[in-house]
Every structure is written in structure tokens, then in C-alpha cells.
Amino acid sequence: MPEMGTLFRSELMCRCQLYLPPEAAYNCVAELGELGLVQFVDVNPEVSSFQRQFVSEIKRCEEMERKLRFIETEVIRENLDVDQDEIEPMAPAPREMVELENSLTTVENNLTEVNTNYVALRKNHLELTEYKNMLKQAEIFLSETRFNFQDSDETTRLLDDPEENGVSDVKDEHASMKFNIVAGVIDRARQVAFEKMLWRVSKGNVFIKFSDIEEEMEDPKTGNTLYKSVFMIFFQGEELKTRVQKICEGFHAAVYPCSEHGKERRERMMGVNTRLEDLHTILTQTTDHRHRLLLAASRTLKSSYVKVRKMKAIYHILNQFSLRDSQRVLIGECWMPTADIPAIKSAITTGAQNAGSSVVPTIERVPTTEDHPTFNRVNKYTIGFQALIDSYGINSYREVNPSVYTIATFPFLFAVMFGDAGHGLIMLSFALWMIIAESSLEKKRDISEIFNIFFGGRYIIFLMSLFSIYTGLIYNDIFSKSLNIFGTNWSTNMTFAANESAPLKLGETLMLDPKNPNQYTGVPYPFGVDPAWQAATNKIGFLNTYKMKISLIFGVVHMSFGVILSLWNKVSNRRYHEIFLEFFPQIFFLLFLFGYLVVMIFIKWLMYGANYADPFSEHCAPNLLITFINMMLFKKADVDPKLEGCHTDGMNYEIYMYSGQGGLQKFLVIFAVLMVPIMLFGKPAHKIYKRKQEAARRGTMRDELLGGDAPQEEEEEG
């Protein structure tokens, strides 16, 4: 086990070289992958990705992934559930790759074959359905025109309008003019353009009828729903016929033979119907077959995905290794936590044993001056807090890790703001549910991104709710109401005296006097805010200033703590100049202005009170906000002549709480403002100075080495 308290700083890391026998390398890396404690470094970054050793294996993995994706889309389209495997499979042995490849290829081939059949059948089905609908509509069109013909026969004949006549003449076998009919089915979306085009090509000499097909059809390839209409075009002449056909072709309209004779049409209809029925049986069989095939594939889909991806990842890592010593050893470099070296060693030994290699792989530490990676070991409790901190920026190697303190401060500060025990209870029950049902929820966390956020921070929410209950009890706020647990120490059962001359007014308020023992016992409520405040009209005024003050105190303490943590980093990294250029100015600035404000809060709390005699009575307590503003402006507040009781011994207690306050405040502000230029320019100035010094030193060193006649330009460069 790693030593305790590693969360305070990121872990000690070391750069190691791995010497793996090539035959066992795959298994060793697989074991390391399961362990997840090693960060590999590319030892041959100059080699382009397709010239690396295991490129062909990676390509094979990608090909397998492609097949898996294909199978997955088919499975999803079939509305099958992709089975969730309970246990994640281990990385397969290299020899299993061929097996996996073969099985995937078989599934893919079977699927494509079935799909081709299926698409062909469905296309056939679609065409027949279209034809059926077209024939049905044709029946209606042609019989309609027949009626029209009966009605308008005389007039149209006389007018001899070819178009009008044409329509009606279709069924008239004795007519002198012969009319062509082109009928078919077209996408409803293209209908308008199609009609326009036909009209333009024929110069208005065609008659078109459209009718929507109510039945929804499926695209044989994609399975999307198609909306189609039947069209019938009536026109004259052979030349126009070729043109119409060309346009039909151009608009992807399916043209079906349509006879003018009703009898023939009905015969066709019968034929189509029987064929449709036959096709239907075949189609159901194929669908069943396809379903079975996909069902079988869906069972192993997930685990195959994991296997292939693990394999791909392993080869990807192996590509970062280099083959040396006449191909007898694979050398790779990696970072690992020093504490875990034994575990890593045993993992690669297991890997080598699994591969049946006689050569023992070795790990060797290499000293390096490179920046080490930051690794914070977390568990399911701390991971949420660490993620919270990492979202603001990841600390450098071995710097103080603030997430330890965050575990307490974050939920606490949240609760100071939230502060309601009742709502805290609701939060607590939600957090507890997530914690208790952890293992089952873990699998479902991918379903909703928003839920994932809550689930990831379940322990944060848990702590936040506990703290909220605590602060809620202190504020005596439960669902925005108060609980009178210990009994209020204020006497609220006052009797109002009223008589005829001074009648009781509605909404009249009564002031409770803390000095009066009949109205206040003189002992504070045992825990938190006295529930009597809930009924007070100045509740908001009282609680707001109280909460504002504690927030200030917590805020300043919290910030000072953060600045002090940075001192720790500076000392351990031996950057002592930063202590004077960063830490001291920061802490002085903070403490001299806001720290002083906190001190004033405490002085006010201790010195003044409702039951104290003048000049420390509640009337004399100064407004700290005004005091602070005046402090920044170097201004003294005006003496209020009405508050005579506060003026004793030459002190105005309603303005200054102690003697010499004005002078001290001036000093503090001036000192704090003086810190600003140090914070701004201190470090850059120091850097410039250091660089100059370094350049000068190098110059003299070269002087000495070259025996005095050093090149001058070197110094100028610095």
C-alpha cells in the first residue's frame, strides 16, 4: 500500500526504462494497461506514424472497429439492445486476434449478404406496392374522366379543344386522336418541380393528375419513411413521349405500364396482389433470419469492442517503444509512481509468464531533470474534489494539493451560503440514494450527461448537505421557518394596553428591550439564532449584518490560508525570492485591509452591547462599513452632537473605537497600497536582473576559458 497522506502533495514519480522481450511485450503492456499506473513516453517521436513497428496490427484493429461499427448500426437499426456485459473482458492474447477477425468477417459477410437480399426484396416490395397504388388510382382517374366525358361530350366536341378532348377521349376507342398515357410514382417533394418542367417542355400540352399515396413506404436501403404520389400524364405525339420519359428518368420517377383498358388493368392488379402476398412471406422469413443474426451479434458486440480497443491501445503503446540490440529487446520509457514500482514489476513479470517467455523483463530507473508529471492518487471519495480542483488548473509536480482542504472548505462555504436545514435534508436524501445505489448507478451514468455531473460529485453533495443542515440549524432556518427547540429566551407573550384614547392599531409593533429582564432573560439561546427573530420586523436587518460579518471573517481566513499554502510551495521549491516578492506583499495587502476589518468586527462585538452603559451602549457602536470607507478615503466622520453619551475622555466612541485608530488606519492603507507595485513589478524586475547576471557570468566564464579575448557580441546579446 502506498504511504498515507499522499493527497497532500502529488505523488513521487520516477522515469523508468522498460526492457521487454519482444515475444512478451504485448502481454506485459496488457498487464500494465489493466493496472493503469504508468504513463508512457514516446521514445521515437521523429518516426512518422505509418513507419512504426506495429502499424499493420493497428490497421487490422481499425478494420475490425469498422466492422463492429457496421454491425452496431445494423443492430441499433433493428432496435436491439446492445447487451451490457457485467465484467469487462481482459485484453485478448495476440493469437486471438485472427480468431476475432475471422468471426467478425463472417458476421459482416453474412449481414451484407442478408442485407443485399433484404434490400432487393424490399425494393421489389416497394415497386409492387407502388404499382398496386398506381393501378388503384388509375382506376379512379380513368373512371372519373369517363363521367366527365359523358357530361361534357357535346361542348368539347364542338369547341374541338385538343386538350380537353384528349382527356375525355382516353377511353373513347372510336376517337380519331390517340392519346398516350405515362403513369408512375414520384416523390411527393419533387412533384411541383416535375409538373412545372413537364408543362414547360410540352408548352402546356400535357394533362397531369396527381394523387397522394396514403400508405407510408420505406426506403429499401435506409429504412426511412417515403411519401409518394401517383401521377398520370396524358399527351399526344411520339416526340413528346421521349421527352416525357427523359424527364421521368431525370426526376427519378418510377414509370409503370398502364393500360387503357379497364379489364387489362384489373388483371394486372390481381397479378400484383398475388405477387405481393408471396413476397410478403419471403420478406418475413428474411426479416426473421436477419433478426436472429443480429441478435447473436449484439450479444458479443460490447465485449468485442472492448477487446479490439484494448488491443489497439496496446499496439499503439508498443509503437512508442523501440527495438534495440539486434531485435532482442524492446525498450520503452515511462513515468510511474515510485511507490508502485513493486506492483508494476510484478505486473510485467505476470505478463511475461503469460506469454511463456523465459527472459525476465526489467525496469530501470533513469534520472532525469525533465518536469515530472503530476499524479494525485484518488479514491472514489476524493476523486470528485480532485476533479473540482483540477478544473481550475492542475498543480505542478509535488506542489501542495489544495483538494485535501477543499474536502472541508468547499462544502462548508457552500453551506454558509445555502444555510437551510430542511433543504439540506432533501439534498442529503438525494446524496444518500446516490451513494447507496452507487454500483447500479455506475453503469447508467453515461445515459445522461447532467446526471453524470451529480453522480460524479455525490460525495461532495453528501458533505454539502451535512454542512447545510449544520449551518441551517445555526441560522435556525428550516424550510425558511424557525424551530423553537430550547424555548426562546425572549418574552414574546406581551400584553398590549389599549384604551379609548389610545386604541390598538393594526400592525403596531412592539420593541423588545434586552435590558429589561421581563422581556429578555439575559442568557443567549443555547444554539444558533433565537427563534424570536423569526417574528421580528428587523429580522432581515439583523441576520444580514450577522451573516455579512461571518462571511467576511471566513473569507479573509480562507484567502489567507490559501496564500500561506503558496508559501509552502515556495519554500519546498527553494524559490526564496518569491517569498519577498509575492508572498509578503500579498499577505500584507490582504491582512492590512481586510484582516483589519475582521479585527474591527471582533472589537465591535466585544466592546459594545445593548446592556453596556454609555459610551459602550448599542447607540454608540460605529457603522463598520462607513468606517472602512472613510479609512480608504483618509476621512474622519463628522461628530454627531446628538450622541453625547458616546463622547467621553476626548474620544468619540461612535466614530473611533480606540485611541490612535485614525493614525493606525492611515498607516495600514498606505502600507497596503505600497505592496501593489511590488506585486506588479517585483517578479519581472527580479527576472530581468537574474538574466543579466547570468549573461554576465557566462561572459566572464568564456573570458576565462578563452584567455581574455572573449567575443564582445555575446555580452551584448544578454
Add this chain to the structure above:
Amino acid sequence: MKEMMYYNINDGYPESIVRGYRRSLLTSSQYGTLTQSETLDDIKLQLSATDYGNFLQNEPPPLTTGVIADRLTERLVSEFNYLRRNSVDPLSKFLEYVTYQYFIDNVILLISGTLHERDPADLLHKAHPLGVFESMPALSVASNVQELYNIVLVETPLADYFRGCLTGHDLDEMNIEVIRNTLHKAYLEDFYDFCVNDLGGTTGVVMKELLEFEADRRIINITINSFGTELSKEDRLRLYPRCGKLSRESPAKLSAMNDIDAVKAVCDNYGEYQHLFRDMNRSERTLEDRFFEQEVRLNLLSFHQQFHYGIYYSWLKLKEQEIRNIVWISECIQQQQKERISDFVPTL
């Protein structure tokens, strides 16, 4: 100043997108690794490390140049359509203008394809997706110019451009070529007018450069390609776009030329075209390549200015060049012609 204040109200988002697209154009080092590829799969691998990402990942092997080209074009089209969907007038109008050139090319492709009795479905597949219009399939119905106009083109944006070529009667090889050039001429002039006069401002300045170059390229190409044909001096003059530098200043001179040296002599008066004909005989670079190089240079320049629409045009041109480059490299690999693999025009 006004541009600076108001540009971002409507066009800030598309501009940021198109500048992002421009950043993702392949760099010279990426071209370098591409040219080292041994197989098309290597190309796929290399491209997956660029902004193209996994765009080839669902292609079953074997990979072909055609598939790569199709996917690249799909990418371009989807990016361009994204810009179009996120634009409002006048940017949307500008982007529409940009697509007209593909319209023209598609029309010509279909007419000449029908002339040679090619399969219409195949032709439609070959048409550039940015220039597809609804009545395009009906193009094959038309048998002469008049019909072409009356049936198909009358309701497309090209109708105005087409009026200039209604005089021709039959659709033969020569006429199609004339139609193509007339359409492009009319389109360029219209687009030039739209950019310089309607939009004006920085857009006008930038697009003026780009469109003048485009016009001059057409003029030079028409001149050179009409050597020894029956195209008369007047015909030639009629095909020259009037918005080019060459046509504004020396159209008559150019139209009378009958050999390449004379063209060279005229172009020598223009600083930007001088190098086009330099060392023509010694260098392997063709005139077309030199034009492309010049085009890339000009298009890159337009990104140096802000608050104008020229970047959309330029990005499209650069992206097209990039696609040509990738296809060229893939072709070279597929046909084992590695010695010529570096003969592309880098876009950066």
C-alpha cells in the same frame, strides 16, 4: 469605421468559423508526411491526425482515390453549407454568388455529357454538389440552345447570364465551349459588380483583386486555347470578361494575338503576370499550375484584412486547392508515380 462597428452584428460568427476552417488547412509539414506515404491507407492514417479526423473510417477496404475525393468534397460542401445556414443577407447573397460557378460547370457538364450520350445518372453523380439545382435532371431533354434556356435555365439564377448566348443554334462541341465562356464571363462581371458596387468597402477592395485575377486568367486561357481555331477576333473579344485588368487596358491587342510569345509580351507589362511565362520552356510547371500558385497567393492575402467577405471566397478556393492536392498525392501513390508526387500547389 462603419464596417468595424457593425460587421460583427451579423457576420461575426460565420467569420470566426471560416477563420477556424482556414487554420485547419494542411500545413507544409503535414503535406510533407503525406508525400511520404506508401499506400492510400497511409494517407488515411495521416489525414486522421489532421482536422479531417476520422472522415474515412467507415470506408470498407480497398480505399480508392475516388472515394477519398468524394469524402473530401462532402466535407467541403458540409462546411460551406454550414456557413450558408449561419449567414444573413448580404453575406448569404454573396455565398450564393459563389456557388454560381458550380452551377455553370454543372450545366456544361450535363449538356456535353448528353451530347456524348453518357449515362445521365452517372453525370448527375459527377456534378458538383454545390451547384445542384432542382431542374438539373431535365437538362438532357434540351436539344438546342433555345430549348435549354426556355425549359431549364429560365427559372435558375443563371437565366440572366444565358441571354448572351441565345444566338447559337445547335449544341455542338464548339458551341458548348462558347456557352461556357459566355456564362462565366457574364457571371464574373455580375459578381464583380455585386462586390465592388453593391457591397463595396473592404469586401470590394479584396474581391476586386481576386475577381480581376480570375477574369485575367480566363482571358489568357481563352486567347491561348483559341489559337488555330475558327474563333474570330470579334468572337474572342466578346468572350473576354470586361472586369479583368487585361480586358480593361488591352483587349484589342490580346484578341489579335496568334502565338504565345505575343501573349507573353502583353503580360510582361503587368507585374503580377510577368512570372507566369517566365522560363516556360525550361521549367516543368505548366501555365495552369502557375495560375494556381498565383491564386493561392492572392487568396492567402485576403485573410490579412478583416471585416470583409472575401475570406469566404478565398477559403473555398484554398480548400478546393487542398482537395486537388490530396487527390493528386493519392493518385501518384495509386499509380506508383512517386517522382511527381511533390508537383502540387501547397496552400500555405
